[in-house]
Amino acid sequence: MHKPQRRLAALSLAMLAAWPVLAAAQGPNGYPSKPITLIVPTAPGGTTDIAARMLAEPLGRALGQTVVVDNRGGASGGIAAVAVKRAEPDGYTLLMQYSGYHVITPNVSKQTPQWEAKDLQAVANVLSAPQVIVVREGLPVKTLAELVAYAKANPGKLSYASSGNGSLQHVTGAMLVQQTGIEMTHVPYKGTGPALQDLLGGQVDLTFGTPPPFMSFIQSGKLRALAVTGKARLPSLPNVPTAAEAGLPQLDATSWFAVFAPAKTPQPVIDKLSGEIAKVMATPAFKQKAAEQGAEAHFLGPQQLADYSKAELTRWGSVVKASKIEAD
Structure with missing residues (x-):
């Protein structure tokens, strides 16, 4: 092998040896290398939208890329969920999901759903709040x-x-x-x-x-x-009684707001997102802002969220059946 070829081969080997360190610094496969879209299944102004906007800016700073909030309300969350379902599973299209759409809508729909829970991959729970x-x-x-x-x-x-x-x-x-x-x-x-x-x-x-x-x-x-409708009074509304204190102990309903990705998104990408979301949520600023809004910064990792949402699907299915709720 001639000297130039040997030098090129040595350089190639050195680059290959350095790649794991470089990849680790940049994240999985350099992720993220472009802006991320966080789709919201409601119009602006609701808690789902507030949760997305609370998270987007600090998460974008942590990842080094802009996180764009995209409101796509309608069809009881179906428009947004289908958009995420059909997106490339690369971590650049995410859903800020509302629990009512995730675990109640599937229990009331008479039609073949355009999306199912299996179409979405759990990333992290962000907020929990009573009604x-x-x-x-x-x-x-x-x-x-x-x-x-x-x-x-x-x-x-x-x-x-x-x-x-x-x-x-x-x-x-x-x-x-x-x-x-x-x-x-x-x-x-x-x-x-x-x-x-x-x-x-x-x-x-x-x-x-x-x-x-x-x-x-x-x-x-x-x-x-x-x-x-929670089990305890809210610190932000200390004079407002719980439904139980007001005479209706069975009126217990809490919402949660969580990030999901398209199914088959690579696990290293899911872990990267979940880890950075956990760091954002652990900051005093995020916790205080959640509390001021009457919500709780309640982190659940990918597997915890997957297990919890599955259990919630069963629990609210029983409530829907007892209340005889049906979709139009």
Whole structure:
């Protein structure tokens, strides 16, 4: 072998030897080397959107690439889920999933689903939050007991908004109807944002939802919080009783918001994303912002999230069956 060839061969061997170190520094296969799209299955303004925007900027800094939030509401989360399902499984298209769409919608759909849980790969849970029952400013009720009494005195008059058929708000409303015997009309929207606007405008009377989008309106008096559907009062709403304290111990509903990727995304990419999300969520700034919104920064890794979402699918399936909820 001539000297130039020997030098080239030696250089090639040196580069091969250095590659594992270089790859480790850059992440799996240099990931990420371009911007990442985080698709949100709701319109702007709801907790799913808030969770995505809370995560996108610090995660982008940690990864060295921009994380772009892309809202694609509609079809009870189906439009967003199908977009992620069909995306290349390379870690550049992710979903900020809402638990209602992930574990309730599959239980209420009469049609062959365009996506299934197996089409999405768990990355990390980001936020958990109970529902809060809020009513419009002019509704003459101040407690959950007064709401039930008003509904019984005015059968069929009350309307409640949700972020869509099969959403957790829808199921929570159905649970309230089932447990109290009242009558209410369900009005579905394409996300919490539009539902909130109509609630503020007086087109609907009440809704159920995670606290983040409601907090400023509760504090200003434009909305009235009657109860929290979790097991404990929220530090951000200390004067709002739990549903159990208000006389309905079985009205227990908590939402979670988690990142998923297309199925068959390489495990090193999943682990890279999960690890960086965990670091972001561990910061005091992220935890404080979550708490201020009435939510909890609750991290679950890929396997934990996969197991938890599977158990939730079974649990909420039982609730849907008992409440006799069906999709349109």
